[in-house]
Amino acid sequence: MTAVLEPTVVRTAAPRRRRRSVDRPIILAIAAVYFLVPLAAAVWFTIEDKRNGGVTGEYYAAIPAADGFAEALRRSLSLAVLTVLGVLLVTVPAMLAVTLRLPKLRPVVEGLSLLPLVIPPIALVAGVRDMLALGPNELAGTPLGDFLVSSQDPELPYILIIVYIVLATPFAYRSLDAGIRSIDAKTLVDAARGLGASWPTVVWRVLLPNLRSAVLGAAFLTLGLVLGEYTIASILLFETLPTWLVKISGSSGQLSVAVSTASLLFTWILLLVVSLADRRKSSGGTA
Amino acid sequence: MTTAATPVRARSFWGRARRCGPWLSVAPFLLIMLVGLILPTVALGFGAFGNGTSDVEAALGGGYRQALWGSLKLSVVCAVLGAVCGLLLARAVLAGGGLLRRLVLTASGVLANFGGVPLAFMFIATIGNAGIVTALIRDWTGFDLANSTFSLYQFGGLVLVYLYFLVPLMVIVIAPALDGVRAEWSEAAANLGATPGQYWRLVAGPLLAPPVMAGALLLFCGSLSAFATAQAMVGGTVPLVTLQIANALSGNVSADHEGVGAALALEMIVLVSIVMAVYWTIERRTARWLR
Amino acid sequence: MRQRNIVLHGLLAAAVVAGVAGCGSSEKAAEAQNNTAAAATATSAAELGGMDALIKAAQAEGQLNVITLPPDWANYGEIIETFSKKYNIKVNSDNPDGSSQDEINAVKSLKGQDRAPDVLDLGGAFAQSGAKEGLFANYKVATWADIPDSQKESNGAWYNDYGGYISIGCDAKKIAVCPTTFADLKKPEYKGKVALNGDPTKSGSAFAGVFAAALANGGSFTNIQPGIDYFAALKKSGNYIPVESTPATIEKGETPISIDWDYLNAGYTKKLAEKGIDWKVAVPSDGVYGNFYCQAINKTAPHPAAARLWEEFLYSDEGQNLWLKGYARPVRLPKMTESGKADSALVAQLPKVEAKAEFPTTDQIDGAKKVLTDGWTKALTG
Numbered sequence: 001m002t003a004v005l006e007p008t009v010v011r012t013a014a015p016r017r018r019r020r021s022v023d024r025p026i027i028l029a030i031a032a033v034y035f036l037v038p039l040a041a042a043v044w045f046t047i048e049d050k051r052n053g054g055v056t057g058e059y060y061a062a063i064p065a066a067d068g069f070a071e072a073l074r075r076s077l078s079l080a081v082l083t084v085l086g087v088l089l090v091t092v093p094a095m096l097a098v099t100l101r102l103p104k105l106r107p108v109v110e111g112l113s114l115l116p117l118v119i120p121p122i123a124l125v126a127g128v129r130d131m132l133a134l135g136p137n138e139l140a141g142t143p144l145g146d147f148l149v150s151s152q153d154p155e156l157p158y159i160l161i162i163v164y165i166v167l168a169t170p171f172a173y174r175s176l177d178a179g180i181r182s183i184d185a186k187t188l189v190d191a192a193r194g195l196g197a198s199w200p201t202v203v204w205r206v207l208l209p210n211l212r213s214a215v216l217g218a219a220f221l222t223l224g225l226v227l228g229e230y231t232i233a234s235i236l237l238f239e240t241l242p243t244w245l246v247k248i249s250g251s252s253g254q255l256s257v258a259v260s261t262a263s264l265l266f267t268w269i270l271l272l273v274v275s276l277a278d279r280r281k282s283s284g285g286t287a
Numbered sequence: 288m289t290t291a292a293t294p295v296r297a298r299s300f301w302g303r304a305r306r307c308g309p310w311l312s313v314a315p316f317l318l319i320m321l322v323g324l325i326l327p328t329v330a331l332g333f334g335a336f337g338n339g340t341s342d343v344e345a346a347l348g349g350g351y352r353q354a355l356w357g358s359l360k361l362s363v364v365c366a367v368l369g370a371v372c373g374l375l376l377a378r379a380v381l382a383g384g385g386l387l388r389r390l391v392l393t394a395s396g397v398l399a400n401f402g403g404v405p406l407a408f409m410f411i412a413t414i415g416n417a418g419i420v421t422a423l424i425r426d427w428t429g430f431d432l433a434n435s436t437f438s439l440y441q442f443g444g445l446v447l448v449y450l451y452f453l454v455p456l457m458v459i460v461i462a463p464a465l466d467g468v469r470a471e472w473s474e475a476a477a478n479l480g481a482t483p484g485q486y487w488r489l490v491a492g493p494l495l496a497p498p499v500m501a502g503a504l505l506l507f508c509g510s511l512s513a514f515a516t517a518q519a520m521v522g523g524t525v526p527l528v529t530l531q532i533a534n535a536l537s538g539n540v541s542a543d544h545e546g547v548g549a550a551l552a553l554e555m556i557v558l559v560s561i562v563m564a565v566y567w568t569i570e571r572r573t574a575r576w577l578r
Numbered sequence: 579m580r581q582r583n584i585v586l587h588g589l590l591a592a593a594v595v596a597g598v599a600g601c602g603s604s605e606k607a608a609e610a611q612n613n614t615a616a617a618a619t620a621t622s623a624a625e626l627g628g629m630d631a632l633i634k635a636a637q638a639e640g641q642l643n644v645i646t647l648p649p650d651w652a653n654y655g656e657i658i659e660t661f662s663k664k665y666n667i668k669v670n671s672d673n674p675d676g677s678s679q680d681e682i683n684a685v686k687s688l689k690g691q692d693r694a695p696d697v698l699d700l701g702g703a704f705a706q707s708g709a710k711e712g713l714f715a716n717y718k719v720a721t722w723a724d725i726p727d728s729q730k731e732s733n734g735a736w737y738n739d740y741g742g743y744i745s746i747g748c749d750a751k752k753i754a755v756c757p758t759t760f761a762d763l764k765k766p767e768y769k770g771k772v773a774l775n776g777d778p779t780k781s782g783s784a785f786a787g788v789f790a791a792a793l794a795n796g797g798s799f800t801n802i803q804p805g806i807d808y809f810a811a812l813k814k815s816g817n818y819i820p821v822e823s824t825p826a827t828i829e830k831g832e833t834p835i836s837i838d839w840d841y842l843n844a845g846y847t848k849k850l851a852e853k854g855i856d857w858k859v860a861v862p863s864d865g866v867y868g869n870f871y872c873q874a875i876n877k878t879a880p881h882p883a884a885a886r887l888w889e890e891f892l893y894s895d896e897g898q899n900l901w902l903k904g905y906a907r908p909v910r911l912p913k914m915t916e917s918g919k920a921d922s923a924l925v926a927q928l929p930k931v932e933a934k935a936e937f938p939t940t941d942q943i944d945g946a947k948k949v950l951t952d953g954w955t956k957a958l959t960g
């Protein structure tokens with residue numbers, strides 16, 4: 001078959017390969033300039049030593065030295081890990097169930113998963129605050145009231161975890177949805193069930209391995225969200241890494257920019273470590 | 288239908304549990320949404336209608352309507368640009384695989400959540416009136432960006448800055464879909480005599496259209512609700528609903544405007560519901576042939 | 579109000595039925611109320627048995643929650659530290675970048691919790707609306723008589739603490755001739771260099787900046803429109819850039835001219851000098867606009883004795899002089915200057931104010947805010 005069609009393949013494949021290799025570097029170059037130059041400008045601002053000329057790392061060194069660093073870091077990391085687990089545990093089963101067994105629920109789930117992105121955090125936290133206010137007042141003494149109150153424990157505020165899970169859901173849903181659609185879940189499931197696999201086996205050993213990149217994407221977005229979220233944590237008066245960073249930067253211009261670039265870098269390295277869980281060496285191959 | 292397929296098991300506990308399985312899987316999702324989203328939204332609703340309908344009416348008129356329009360314009364432009372650029376970038380990056388893919392996907396996860404004052408400052412430091420690149424361009428070519436018609440502090444500048452977190456978001460969200468478009472398909476299409484144009488129009492295009500549209504919808508919602516960056520860069524000079532909401536709910540100037548803020552937030556939810564309804568009708572039509 | 583709670587109740591009950599774990603105990607609410615019940619209703623130190631009794635009660639509480647007090651704002655950093663060391667009371671400073679609205683919201687939503695703010699530093703409009711809602715405790719500090727009647731609520735719900743005037747800060751190394759009036763700012767040499775501290779519909783100091791510009795252009799306390807028109811023209815000519823002026827943008831050189839409260843601008847001078855920036859502060863002679871902030875005690879404060887002691891400290895000579903050190907004008911300054919208790923060196927370093935200063939009433943401010951909120955965006959995008 002190939003022998004008959006070889007001339008056709010040679011003629012069309014070669015030009016396509018040449019064209020592909022031209023636009024790719026251009027796009028990558030533009031993207032590199034757009035994303036890296038502003039970052040470099042900010043970093044340059046933070047390392048300029050205005051007093052003596054030259055460069056200084058003092059603003060970056062001041063961050064771990066400031067009071068409360070370890071505690072804020074620990075709290076944000078715990079929140080982040082718990083939120084990622086929560087997001088995955090909540091969205092993955094729901095989406096699989098909707099795709100495979102309850103397609104009628106899809107609009108509901110999709111709509112609910114998009115709403116958190118639409119409501120500005122300021123408005124959402126206003127509603128959360130009103131809800132929490134019921135705890136010590138009208139609902140004082142009831143288990144629900146106690147739940148609302150204890151969820152605000154400053155050591156590990158799990159009301160924040162709940163809100164963060166809600167905030168992360170739009171991203172997680174989109175990432176997982178793209179993955180589920182692309183692997184044609186129905187066929188895989190039918191094949192596996194036809195071969196006698198039980199549901200847990202189907203999910204754990206057939207579906208999830210194929211959804212690895214989607215799950216990791218959802219995890220990345222969630223981690224990035226929790227480690228960078230400032231508005232809600234600050235209005236609910238909790239001290240997480242982002243609120244602590246704003247607190248220590250005060251009115252020092254260079255320090256406040258240094259903390260944001262350091263936070264970016266730190267989160268990126270963290271995500272790189274997490275991405276080592278994806279041991280796939282080559283890409284699936286895109287056209 | 289399910290009972291007919293498994294008549295014996297349906298009577299046992301495990302049979303019933305298995306039938307409830309899908310519902311149990313969806314339950315945690317619905318529960319968290321109830322506590323973290325529905326209830327606060329209901330509380331918002333009470334806030335909006337707390338003074339009767341006066342706040343809601345106020346929120347629909349005059350300056351607020353201008354802000355709604357401004358937000359809509361900004362979000363549509365950002366969604367379209369961001370989706371296209373994100374798709375192109377994702378395609379360029381993911382084709383390589385390996386280290387570049389890993390670096391870009393993780394960086395995208397970080398940047399997709401970046402914004403506010405730090406992001407605004409980055410661009411101010413680069414192409415603001417006293418920016419590094421502005422100075423460089425002035426030194427090299429004599430062209431003064433600061434005195435030209437381009438300004439960072441208007442609509443165009445805002446779009447430029449918004450793309451900084453919208454494009455990475457698109458990249459992460461479209462990556463799994465792109466991974467699913469296999470190289471074998473393009474080779475098979477070529478084997479059957481299709482040109483690259485036909486391949487994209489008839490094979491990969493329709494396959495990617497739904498996730499791309501879904502990504503664009505996500506970007507639309509994301510840029511609609513962003514406000515900290517705009518606040519730091521353009522203040523009240525570009526009319527945006529989210530700025531008005533922030534002023535009403537968390538400002539230093541006007542007390543007792545929370546009702547209007549809540550009403551505006553409800554307006555945004557209604558607006559997005561309309562957009563989502565449109566999106567669903569389009570999606571159902573394009574995805575029909577896939578089933 | 580009732581209806582809202584019943585419906586919310588119903589929905590929350592549904593959540594319970596769906597299996598929400600009701601774990602956790604509410605140990606926090608109980609203990610605070612007992613031994614500080616007396617302090618919670620005291621309207622003066624005398625009622626509690628004198629300053630010593632107040633100090634003892636406060637130290638027994640051991641903590642104080644303050645909110646939205648940035649350390650570099652009117653020297654609050656040093657004030658907090660001095661208070662904390664002097665009385666051995668731990669001060670928890672939350673949400674330093676928050677707004678007055680955030681403070682009111684925190685009082686309402688954290689009611690009864692140990693984390694609720696004890697004392698508040700608010701804009702005038704918020705103090706008034708909060709008093710109307712009954713959120714504040716009536717308390718008169720020992721030096722109550724020194725505060726002018728027009729600057730306090732007669733029952734002690736709120737009282738002015740410190741204030742300042744709108745000023746024009748200028749980076750003398752980047753600007754050849756620093757502007758000293760609003761008329762100056764229109765000059766073409768300042769193109770792209772003038773900034774406010776945020777959006778006037780959200781930021782108190784930016785709002786004051788627009789009001790000051792109104793005064794400089796034929797407006798009055800009842801007419802802020804000239805100020806809006808002024809900034810619209812300034813934006814059209816390109817002089818005004820809508821970016822929010824922060825220490826970072828000043829250091830970068832993006833906002834070499836910043837309109838802000840004089841105590842904030844003056845506070846930057848020392849810090850910026852270290853970076854080689856010569857930051858000059860001038861109160862514009864054609865538009866003199868000043869305003870005071872207000873103190874209030876949370877009626878349901880978790881640490882009522884500490885809250886009252888904090889107010890006593892702020893209104894003592896020591897506290898007022900600390901505000902002076904932050905370049906702010908404390909409310910007792912006229913009386914303290916008479917009695918010689920004001921630190922004359924600190925008074926001398928305050929930015930000079932040329933014209934006789936008048937302050938707008940809260941009603942005038944409210945009216946102006948309404949005009950501004952309705953017209954600002956339209957004027958600047960038109």
